[in-house]
Amino acid sequence: MIKVFKAKDLIKYFIRILIPFIVLLIVLQVVSNQNLAKQVSENVDKKALLGTISSTVSQIEMLENEAEDGSKQDKKDDFIFLSELAVMKSVQDKSVNSENTEDNNKENVDENNNEEKADNNNQPVTQAQTGVSVEVVPNNVNPRVTNEYNGVKINNMSDHELNNDILNPDIEVNKSKVIIYHTHTCESYTPTENLYYEMTGNYRSVDLNFSVARVGDELETQLSSYGIQVIHDKTYHDHPAYNGSYSRSLITAQNALANNPDTDIVIDLHRDAIADASYAPKVKIGEEYASQLMFVMGGLNENWVQNLKFAVKVMQKANELYPGLFKPLILRNSEYNQHLAKAGCIIEVGATGNTLEESINSMKYLAKILNEI
Numbered sequence: 001m002i003k004v005f006k007a008k009d010l011i012k013y014f015i016r017i018l019i020p021f022i023v024l025l026i027v028l029q030v031v032s033n034q035n036l037a038k039q040v041s042e043n044v045d046k047k048a049l050l051g052t053i054s055s056t057v058s059q060i061e062m063l064e065n066e067a068e069d070g071s072k073q074d075k076k077d078d079f080i081f082l083s084e085l086a087v088m089k090s091v092q093d094k095s096v097n098s099e100n101t102e103d104n105n106k107e108n109v110d111e112n113n114n115e116e117k118a119d120n121n122n123q124p125v126t127q128a129q130t131g132v133s134v135e136v137v138p139n140n141v142n143p144r145v146t147n148e149y150n151g152v153k154i155n156n157m158s159d160h161e162l163n164n165d166i167l168n169p170d171i172e173v174n175k176s177k178v179i180i181y182h183t184h185t186c187e188s189y190t191p192t193e194n195l196y197y198e199m200t201g202n203y204r205s206v207d208l209n210f211s212v213a214r215v216g217d218e219l220e221t222q223l224s225s226y227g228i229q230v231i232h233d234k235t236y237h238d239h240p241a242y243n244g245s246y247s248r249s250l251i252t253a254q255n256a257l258a259n260n261p262d263t264d265i266v267i268d269l270h271r272d273a274i275a276d277a278s279y280a281p282k283v284k285i286g287e288e289y290a291s292q293l294m295f296v297m298g299g300l301n302e303n304w305v306q307n308l309k310f311a312v313k314v315m316q317k318a319n320e321l322y323p324g325l326f327k328p329l330i331l332r333n334s335e336y337n338q339h340l341a342k343a344g345c346i347i348e349v350g351a352t353g354n355t356l357e358e359s360i361n362s363m364k365y366l367a368k369i370l371n372e373i
Helices: 007-031 036-043 046-066 072-122 212-224 245-259 304-321 356-372
Strands: 134-137 147-149 152-156 177-181 229-232 265-270 282-285 288-291 293-298 329-332 343-349
Touching: 152 304, 177 212, 177 245, 212 229, 212 265, 212 356, 245 265, 282 356, 288 356, 293 304, 304 329, 304 343, 304 356, 343 356
Parallel strands: 152 329, 177 229, 177 265, 265 343, 293 329
Antiparallel strands: 134 282, 147 152, 282 288, 293 343
């Protein structure tokens, strides 16, 4: 006798034959790599796979609901279907759980980072001590000196004639607030084992954790420990284009001053541009090494005399507390955006041969000096 199958039964049996092979392929693909999330992301679109599984599962469940209960063989087949369905749902659940685990891990990392930042913020700041020994480490560069005022050495490369009246630091500034920005934000230092980074240029990095912006962070921290309010802007002005950096940083400085009009001290923090690892001007203060500092002043603006007086005042105090920390001041026929403030200046921290650690060390001494003027 010929058994007649209904169309619905044929579809049901066809799917029962086809599904095990689909499930087997999926399981083999997933199990072949221990890291399910990585395997799925590398070989297939995870969301598409989950969508396919979900859709297939829904179709199976729909057919199962439509199927008529029959013989024992049918019940056995139903059991096989349910087992296969459980396997498919397990694969789906593992993928979802893997996603959730990744998200949870990311959240935990973020929470740990936030807690670490909070802990760092709560840690007491180690301020610079005075009365310690200071020794200038010899290097292969002998700076030119054209003028000297009470121990402050100056390399005058401008067209101005300097005299004692100009250099006399008879200037009072509001030191309760300081603006820090970086015309060359990407300037960086010689990498070390503890502070290693991949250069994105010749001693340059777009990672603010390894550029002169990180040195600015330390200066901000140190100044804040003395109750000085600091506005630190880390906008890129030399990336992706280097030319026009001063035009772009001018806008940054103008905006900072517009929001803080009572600010006298505006520091453009740099690193010496000499791109040679053999040049690393530093001093040994106590038991640690610190990058030497240098004022670079512009003589082509209406505030150049006041700017220069401020720099001389700072260097006099530095010579009193940490002699040798500052290299000779350079005065050039430039503007450097220093027309914006009464005490506008460029301070260069170290050179390419210095390390970030040495440059960070310098900031506690600079902050101490600025607090003492």
